[in-house]
Amino acid sequence: MTLFLTVLSGPALASVSQETGRRxxxxxxxxxxxxxxxxxxxxxxxxxxxxxxxxxxxxxxxxxxxxxxxxxxxxxxxxxxxxxxxxxxxxxxxxxxxxxxxxxxxxxxxxxxxxxxxxxxxxxxxxxxxxxxxxxxxxxxxxxxxxxxxxxxxxxxxxxxxxxxxxxxxxxxxxxxxTVRTSASTGAVVAMGDSITDGWQSSTDLNRRWPDYLSRRLRASSATDVEGVANEGISGNKVLADGAGQSALNRLDRDVLSHPGVRTVLLFEGINDIKAHTGVTSQDLIDGYREIIKRSHDAGLCVVGATVGPYKGWYEWDAAGEAVRQEVNAFIRTSGEFDGVADFDRALRSPYDPERMLPFLDNGDHLHPNDKGMQAMADAVDLADLSCSTT
Structure with a gap:
């Protein structure tokens, strides 16, 4: 394979301005x-x-x-x-x-x-x-x-x-x-999330984060013309509050809306807001989701919402946080405000105790999936949802 056949002459902006509608x-x-x-x-x-x-x-x-x-x-x-x-x-x-x-x-x-x-x-x-x-x-x-x-x-x-x-x-x-230049019909999806999206507890150097598995599914599929995947996860990140990185609301423009070719945002955040015990309610999170949806729609992008996964057994779990998680997931599944739903909760939870992750998919801390769990999440994404349109 040959990479980069010639040396560039000319600025990026000039090249971009000369692009045709085909690429x-x-x-x-x-x-x-x-x-x-x-x-x-x-x-x-x-x-x-x-x-x-x-x-x-x-x-x-x-x-x-x-x-x-x-x-x-x-x-x-x-x-x-x-x-x-x-x-x-x-x-x-x-x-x-x-x-x-x-x-x-x-x-x-x-x-x-x-x-x-x-x-x-x-x-x-x-x-x-x-x-x-x-x-x-x-x-x-x-x-x-x-x-x-x-x-x-x-x-x-x-x-x-x-x-x-x-x-x-x-x-x-x-x-x-x-970025690369490709057919104008080809789109990208941005995975916006926290440590689970960032890949914590997946195998280092083997590209086994759930967005990596999703990328391989997209490459092998003819069901969608979305091929690009950008992983915009930050460990510890929250929807509403800065801390481990700027909040999803505050980094949306830089980490999602500024990138070229993006068609869809796959939003998988909320667990850090819930388990932090700061009094965040389900309505607070829903309002945050709605703002991300609106700003993404205004930019011409679709938003697929991913349900918040189970975490019982993690040291910050309690019944009050679990109630918020269930309320938030009900909104994601049934409100119709997202353009699609990826039910990561259903993909990860145990049939014997749906508040817990299935042990086979659990890395051992009861919050972060292992490689098999990462793959199960990617498999739960309906690829057709990533080709949606706001028009």
């Missing part, structure tokens, strides 16, 4: 941004991500959303992984920004690279290598990647060997989206 840019990978420690000058990151949809003209989005000062990236490359931090020989190509090799991202902002001509296959292990000469202050990234990436001091972004990339990390730094 468009589509998100093929995403990860929610959050504050991630302190930036370090003259450090490079080799970030390994798994794409969903295939296409050409790859672009990446660099994020300084949580920075308090500008950060410069003076060398950025994209390639294919061979194994570990080693790349497929000849695949590593420099990315540019408005035709320049260097870009400065203002505090609180994001920047897209120019498109890189050449085709990127679906389900690729894509490697983005970035170096910053001046990073300092709050760094932006995604803390719980459930995948191994690599760090080195100095600029080794052009290297295809793994020699200099000796430090491992389980986080993604500064990168929050990858």
């Amino acid at each position: 468009h840019h589509l998100i093929t990978w995403g990860a929610s941004a959050d504050r991630l420690g302190e930036g370090v000058a003259d450090r490079a990151y080799r970030l390994v991500v798994r794409t969903s949809a295939g296409g050409d003209n790859l672009r990446i989005r660099l994020s300084n959303a949580f920075g308090d000062r500008p950060v410069t990236f003076d060398s950025v490359y994209a390639g294919l992984r061979k194994s570990g931090a080693e790349l497929v020989r000849g695949s590593n190509k420099r990315l540019t920004f408005d035709g320049a090799r260097s870009v400065t991202v203002p505090a609180g902002q994001t920047v897209y690279s120019d498109p890189l001509p050449g085709r990127l296959a679906a389900e690729s292990d894509l490697v983005i290598s970035v170096h910053s000469p001046d990073a300092a202050g709050p760094a932006t990234g995604h803390g719980m990647a459930m995948a191994t990436s690599y760090i080195t001091e100095g600029d080794h972004t052009a290297d295809e060997s793994a020699t200099s990339w000796t430090t491992r990390t389980s986080s993604w730094y500064y990168l929050d989206a990858v």
Whole structure:
């Protein structure tokens, strides 16, 4: 397979403005941004991500959303992984920004690279290598990647060997989206959620989060033209309150509505609001869901609601929280306000005690599914719902 056939000339915006109605840019990978420690000058990151949809003209989005000062990236490359931090020989190509090799991202902002001509296959292990000469202050990234990436001091972004990339990390730094150009009839779904969507307790480096299983189902199916999947889960995230990342309400624009080619939001959040014992009622959560639905509909997107899974046996479970969960799930299933329903509760619960997860699907903490549970969730999604239309 050949990746990135030629070197780019010309800025991203010019390329996008010349697109015809037959093709468009589509998100093929995403990860929610959050504050991630302190930036370090003259450090490079080799970030390994798994794409969903295939296409050409790859672009990446660099994020300084949580920075308090500008950060410069003076060398950025994209390639294919061979194994570990080693790349497929000849695949590593420099990315540019408005035709320049260097870009400065203002505090609180994001920047897209120019498109890189050449085709990127679906389900690729894509490697983005970035170096910053001046990073300092709050760094932006995604803390719980459930995948191994690599760090080195100095600029080794052009290297295809793994020699200099000796430090491992389980986080993604500064990168929050990858897009490709594909048929305009092809869409994407954004999975918006918390630690379960983020993949906690799934197998590291094996891409067994439920959005990964969903991506593989979509690739094998002719029932829908949705192929892109972006995982916008943050461990501990809530619908209503900031804390573990900005709340779903406060990050909706950046993590969902700003991405190209998105057709549907698959919303699976609420358990952290419920079990936190802060007095959140079912009506509070329903009001939050309604705001997400309205804002997504206003942007032309559909919203599939996923029921909140069982958690009896988790240390924060109590009867009052369970009552809220049941009321919220009744709304998701029966209100008709969502464009579709993914009944994750039904997929995960025990037939003998529906307040508990089926032990076969439980990783052992009674809240987070294991790999089999992740697959059961993905299998519970009606793929036809992801092709819905608000018109």
